[in-house]
Amino acid sequence: MQAKFLALALAGLVGLSCAHALLSSADMLALAQVEPERAFGLWATQHARTYSEGSPEYTRRLGVFADNVRAIAEQNRRNTGITLALNEYADETWEEFAAKRLGLKISQEQLKAREARSSSSSSSSWRYAQVQTPAAVDWRAKNAVTQVKNQGQCGSCWAFSAVGSIEGANALATGQLVALSEQQLVDCDTASNMGCSGGLMDDAFKYVLDNGGIDTEEDYSYWSGYGFGFWCNKRKQTDRPAVSIDGYEDVPTSEPALLKAVAGQPVAVAICASANMQFYSSGVINSCCEGLNHGVLAVGYDTSDKAQPYWIVKNSWGGSWGEQGYFRLKMGEGPKGLCGIASAASYAVKTSAVNKPVPTMCDMFGWTECGVGNTCSCSFSLFGWLCLWHDCCPLADAVSCPDLKHCCPAGTTCNAAQGACIAADGASSTPWVDKTKAMVANTPAAHARQAEVEAAQARQEQQQQQRAAHALGEADMLLARGGGKGGERKRIERIAPQ
Numbered sequence: 001m002q003a004k005f006l007a008l009a010l011a012g013l014v015g016l017s018c019a020h021a022l023l024s025s026a027d028m029l030a031l032a033q034v035e036p037e038r039a040f041g042l043w044a045t046q047h048a049r050t051y052s053e054g055s056p057e058y059t060r061r062l063g064v065f066a067d068n069v070r071a072i073a074e075q076n077r078r079n080t081g082i083t084l085a086l087n088e089y090a091d092e093t094w095e096e097f098a099a100k101r102l103g104l105k106i107s108q109e110q111l112k113a114r115e116a117r118s119s120s121s122s123s124s125s126w127r128y129a130q131v132q133t134p135a136a137v138d139w140r141a142k143n144a145v146t147q148v149k150n151q152g153q154c155g156s157c158w159a160f161s162a163v164g165s166i167e168g169a170n171a172l173a174t175g176q177l178v179a180l181s182e183q184q185l186v187d188c189d190t191a192s193n194m195g196c197s198g199g200l201m202d203d204a205f206k207y208v209l210d211n212g213g214i215d216t217e218e219d220y221s222y223w224s225g226y227g228f229g230f231w232c233n234k235r236k237q238t239d240r241p242a243v244s245i246d247g248y249e250d251v252p253t254s255e256p257a258l259l260k261a262v263a264g265q266p267v268a269v270a271i272c273a274s275a276n277m278q279f280y281s282s283g284v285i286n287s288c289c290e291g292l293n294h295g296v297l298a299v300g301y302d303t304s305d306k307a308q309p310y311w312i313v314k315n316s317w318g319g320s321w322g323e324q325g326y327f328r329l330k331m332g333e334g335p336k337g338l339c340g341i342a343s344a345a346s347y348a349v350k351t352s353a354v355n356k357p358v359p360t361m362c363d364m365f366g367w368t369e370c371g372v373g374n375t376c377s378c379s380f381s382l383f384g385w386l387c388l389w390h391d392c393c394p395l396a397d398a399v400s401c402p403d404l405k406h407c408c409p410a411g412t413t414c415n416a417a418q419g420a421c422i423a424a425d426g427a428s429s430t431p432w433v434d435k436t437k438a439m440v441a442n443t444p445a446a447h448a449r450q451a452e453v454e455a456a457q458a459r460q461e462q463q464q465q466q467r468a469a470h471a472l473g474e475a476d477m478l479l480a481r482g483g484g485k486g487g488e489r490k491r492i493e494r495i496a497p498q
Contacts, residue, residue: 022046025085025281032069032086040065047088061091072279082283084276087321094275100227101317102293103155103198104270106344110200111292114344118252126257127249127349128264138300138312139266144171145299146179148325150318152225154196159185160316161268161295162204162348166214168266168299169350170243180243181220188232195229201268201295202346205248213241219361235366235441240358244350251345254335258342259301262311267298267347269313271329271339280322284310286330288339298341301331311341359439362390367446368438377435379404380453389453391435398433406432 023031023042032039040062044051051058068091072084089097139145146167151160159182171177186195189207193199208214220236251261261267273294276285300312309331319325329338336342362368362376370376370392377400378387393400393407399421400407401414408414408421409430415422420429440446 025087029069029072029086032065033073036066036069037062039069043086043090049091064093065091067093068279071275075276081286082276083281084279085281087279087281088318089278089321092278094278097278098273098293099155100153101151101155101157102273103157103196104200104293104295105158105194105198106200106270106292111343114250115253117250118254118257126252128260129257131260131263133259133263133303135304136300136302137263138302139168140299140312143177144168144266145297145314146177148314148319149182149222149316150225151182151316153227154186154224154229155198156182156186156196156224157316158193158199158201158295159189159204161270161297162201162208163214164297164299164314165201165266165268165346166205166208166243166245166348166350168297169245169348170355172265173350173353174355175353178243179217181215181217181222183217183222183224183229184215184220184233184237186222186224186229188237190232196224196227201270201344202248202250205245205346205348208245208348209247211237211241213244213355215240216242233366235369235443236361239366239369240361241356242358243355244352245348246351247349248346249349251342251347253343253345255331255337255342258298258337258345259303259331261345261347262298262301265347266314267345268295269298269341270295270344271313271341273339277327280327282323284308284328284330286333286338290340292340292343298345299326303331311337313341362438363387365445366441367443367449368440370438374436375407376438377404377407379435380457389449390438392438393433393435395433401432405435407435408432 023046028039028043028046031042041053043049043065049061051061069086072086075082075084144167145164149160151157162185163180163182167178167180170180185193185199185204185207188211189199189204191207192203193207215236219240219242220233224230251257251267258267258269270292271294272289272291274287274289277294296316297314298311299314301310302312303309310328311331313327313329315322315325315327317325329341331337357372359369359371360374360376362370368376368390370390373396374392374394375396375398376390377393377398378389379391380389381387381404391404395407395409397410398407399410399412399414401416403416406414406419411424412421412430413424414432415429418429419432421432422429440450
């Protein structure tokens with residue numbers, strides 16, 4: 001009777017999912033234990049996977065899916081304090097998943113050197129040595145943690161961990177929470193780190209310190225989720241260090257020291273991510289593996305429950321993974337913490353409350369840029385939809401005028417006939433503003449594009465002059481024939497330029 005009821009309930013869920021809604025991971029797991037192939041089809045549709053039914057790849061992925069279903073169900077039956085879910089990674093083996101999403105690279109020599117520095121340093125020689133730790137801290141609630149990000153199929157966890165610490169340090173120093181560029185680290189930090197092939201947070205801090213800062217995520221956005229980096233955008237690397245740091249510091253290798261550090265700011269930490277992490281959904285992780293393979297960000301802790309104190313950790317596998325992109329890890333397991341969380345912790349140091357203003361880059365190639373307080377404005381476009389070159393409007397957040405030579409303040413409208421900027425209510429106006437030339441990158445590509453645009457603009461102006469001369473010539477010819485009256489005069493007025 002129970003089996004029949006379960007079958008009917010699952011059939012109803014399948015019908016509902018097809019007709020209206022997506023199945024929850026719990027309902028999908030329940031269905032997969034009874035009808036794995038049917039569940040796999042629904043799961044693939046929900047997660048935009050395309051496998052040709054009956055193909056070798058379909059058969060292999062179905063097998064992986066079924067194996068993961070059994071492992072998840074078995075782990076959940078053990079009731080170990082965490083819940084696993086059939087998430088978007090259910091068609092990957094742990095080995096495949098780990099190869100794409102784990103990328104911490106730290107040698108035993110580096111770990112030994114850290115321990116030696118930790119044991120030889122004075123108890124008061126690091127920034128948070130004397131901090132009194134409250135029972136609970138959560139930097140998310142204090143506007144020091146950006147939204148959860150997704151590294152995709154790239155072993156760039158180290159970059160997300162380091163950037164998260166810099167974002168937190170900057171927010172605490174300046175009061176401004178700004179999302180910063182992991183892509184810049186993947187592309188440009190290549191002296192010691194290796195992009196999607198792995199890296200270390202300390203080396204990322206060194207790069208940012210030596211470079212004079214790091215660009216914003218908005219300006220140098222992340223796209224290495226496909227599994228590879230690209231060339232370093234030297235212009236953005238050099239000209240756009242939007243947020244700087246004043247140094248970085250390693251945390252002594254102990255959980256009590258890490259507790260003090262996290263009480264002070266978000267901290268980049270290294271852990272050993274085990275197979276259960278792939279499908280973690282909720283709960284406090286209380287068992288782990290040996291060795292360090294993943295970089296994450298400790299954003300808080302809670303010690304109010306003495307029976308189960310835990311760390312709050314931000315991951316970089318997307319917001320649908322875990323507890324909205326986060327996981328909790330049991331505290332108090334060994335001198336270096338569960339999963340080795342206190343083995344290689346470090347944080348960015350920022351003492352200055354102001355970042356250097358940076359110019360606005362007008363295109364993705366870095367050919368043109370406008371100074372602080374100016375707005376990039378298109379001066380030459382391809383059929384009006386693709387801008388090929390920019391000028392600058394000497395106003396913040398300005399509006400470009402259709403003639404491509406003038407601009408107006410934000411919230412106003414250009415009026416070409418009057419040469420004015422009309423207020424939104426139409427009650428007032430100001431003269432429109434002449435645009436200025438943008439700064440051009442000193443690169444062969446930028447100069448070549450500048451020459452092409454200037455030649456095209458010259459041809460365009462020549463054609464306009466020819467059309468105007470032709471119109472005037474036709475008007476003079478009509479007048480010479482005595483067509484200066486009535487309809488002929490109206491025709492002349494239409495032809496002659498105003």
